[in-house]
Amino acid sequence: MHEATIAHLAQSLKDRKVSSKELTKYFLERISRLDTSLNSFITVCEEEALAQADSADELLATGDATPLTGIPIAHKDIFCTEGVKTSCGSRILDNFISPYDATVVSKLKAAGAVMLGKTNMDEFAMGSSNETSFYGVVHNPWDTTRVPGGSSGGSAAAVAAQLVSGATGTDTGGSIRQPAALTGITGLKPTYGRVSRYGMVAFASSLDQAGTLTKTAEDSALMLQAMAGADERDSTSLSAIVPDFSKAQKSAWENITIGVPDNFFDDSLDTKNAQLVKEALSVFEKLGARIKDIHLKHIHLSVPVYYVVAPAEASSNLSRFDGVRFGHRSEHAENLTEFYMKTRGEGFGSEVKRRILTGTYVLSAGYYDAYYLQAQKVRQLISQDFAEAFKTVDVIAGPTTPTPAFRIGQKTDDPIQMYLNDMYTIGAPLAGLPALSMPCGFINNLPVGLQLTGPHLSEEKLLKAGYYYQQETDWHNFVPPGYEA
Template sequence: MHNKTIAELAKGLADGDFSSVELTRHFLGRIDALDSQYNSFITVTPEQALAQAKAADETRASGHAKALTGVPMAHKDIFCTNGVLTTCASKMLANFVAPYDATVVSNFNHAGMVSLGKTNMDEFAMGSSNENSYFGAVKNPWDLKAVPGGSSGGSAAAVAARLAPGATGTDTGGSIRQPAAFCGITGLKPTYGRVSRWGMVAYASSLDQGGPMARTAEDCALMLNEMAGFDPKDSTSLKKSVPDYTEGLDQPLSGLRIGLPKEYFGKELSAEMSDAIMASVKEFEKLGATIQEISLPNTMLAIPSYYIIAPAEASSNLSRFDGVRYGYRCENPENLEDLYKRSRGEGFGKEVQRRILVGTYALSEGYYDAYYRKAQRIRRLIQQDFLNAFNEVDLIMGPTTPTPAFDLGSNSDDPVQMYMEDIYTLAVNLAGLPGISVPAGQINGRPVGLQILAGHFKESQLLNAAHQFQKATNWHQLAPSSGE
């Protein structure tokens, strides 16, 4: 059962091949048996999952089942889940039981989906390797010596290892697409404002966006149907109707114009990676698309702009963790200032502290114009590059990452080197565009991801292209042997 996609599981449930309780037991059994080698879950919620599964079976028996009723999934531990531990992989929130559901979580509950538990991640979503978790690093199911990527590394590893058919992720600078690439699954970052951020612990509010992670583009479309939509509780949510994302999946790609940014194929990209991506691009050509070179001249500026905007917003967002109302509090504080300082110093991990320090510096008196304001202006240049390109082409393609998954422990001493890993993904968040990563090859047994980008609110077009690619290739069907 675990090798079936969400679409296949939904059909099996509808046809009465198995019940949601059987399905849920099966996945809980796999988590129990296999997750000790991956560490992809922080919290597993068997009782709640089985109660939801039983309710889903009853809904189906009464003839009220919806598209995904009874299909199990997992939530990144950044989404608030009522009555369930919501840690954000931080000591700061290690004891935090969310008193309400995030909009995304209640959307999936409303759809009748079953939540298996909460997946591991980089602390407060800050990282590209999932090594910055208070609950320990996650291992890549394809190679246990490799990182799964981050920050949604637990979700990616759980889906790749068939411990969950789908999972939620969040993407601030690549945190859905990069782990999806490293773990050989499909991950979609929607347009900024498409999916509600309410109840999703905030990292960088002008960049954060939740999205689906699953094995196929079709499954991502099914999940996005439930996730997306205007939410009055999120002040940056956009009032725009939600199409049925599965509707356009089977459109032919003839006449589709694909742009390859020359800046994405520079010397930092290995020949093997470049070959894998170009072979995938050829598949699109066979499907009737035309390929042309384009230029995104400000690509390299995405890194400095992002590494001001994200830490600045993080330093402001994370000021709420003060040891007073919820979260970690230090022992025996001498006075209020000592309570704040030690609770935060002891509660936050190193990468989070680094980003708070950078952000605080960038926003401090005398530096605001030179850093934050300047970064926001460069952000517009970067967005303009994309908008210009989308006058000439429908989709932009390139590698999701410069290399396949790197080894655990290989990068963590040097934050700047780690930040460079995000070169292809960061600019997409700065511009607020939707992007998807699809499995597109393997190098030495480690998956390669192809990133596809489209204009604002063109998720349907991305999913259509990804689905057609997956009908022509089988990279997304490969399963890691560690999950057998």
């Protein structure tokens, strides 16, 4: 049952071969048995899940079900969930019970999905390895001495180990696609604004976007369908019409042109990884796609741009955590300034502090023009490069990460090395573009990903390319050893 995709489970539920309650109990049992080795969940909501499953079963009985009705999913702990702890992986929110649901959460609830719990993540989504969580490291199910990637590492590990059928994630610089690649699953970061940010604890507001972590592109379409759409509570959500993603992705294949940037095949890329990506491209060629070499002139500056823009926005977004209205409050302060400094000093971990300080630095008087403003200009150039490329190609393909999963602790003391892990994924969020990562092979039994990036609002195209690729390949069907049963 656990190996089934959401699409399969939906059919079984519809045909009444299994009830949502049975599924829910089944997956809750897997979590309690298998998650001790992974630490992918921060909170498991057994009671709420069983109650939701009951309502889902009622809906299924009346025939008013959506493809997600009764499907067990998990939310990254960055999404506010009413009445349930929402920690964002941080000590500062360890005691925080959200009084409201994020739009993503209420939409998936309305679609009938059953929330099994909240997944572990890098603190405030700041990390590429899930090592910065207050709740401890998440382990990669393919090799528990390795990281699952981050920041949606808990969601990725849980889906890869089949503790849940699908999970939500958020992507600011690669936080869905990179862990998806490192755990051998499919991760979709939609166009900026496609999915509402309301109720998603903000990291970098101009980059953050919610998306999906699933086994297949087919499942991504099902989840995105329920999540996407304009939200009157988010001024930056897009009012564009939401198409039928499943229908679109299964429509007849049309020959597309795939652009392959030479920049993505530089010295940083593991040679085996490069080879697997090339093999994936040949699958598309067999399908009839045309491959075209392209060059993105400023993409090499995406990491520095990101590490100015994201910390700048984060330094401001995280100012609200002051211990007054919610969250951790220091007991050791003598005066107001000390109260703030201690509350925040005790509440935030070292990576979060580093990013707040970096952000404060690049925005401060005397540095604003040289760093923040300059980064915004280079961001414009990177975005223009993509726009230029999309005049001649439909999608851009390349590796998701330079290497497969690295060992826990390997890069914790070197932020720059850690940051460079996102070198291929940062471009898309800087330009607000949708991007999909899906498994394209293994290096020493560790999965790696192929990344497809499209123009704004091209999710249909990406999901279709993903669907057809997964019809031709079976990398997405591999299950990490130890989690087969």
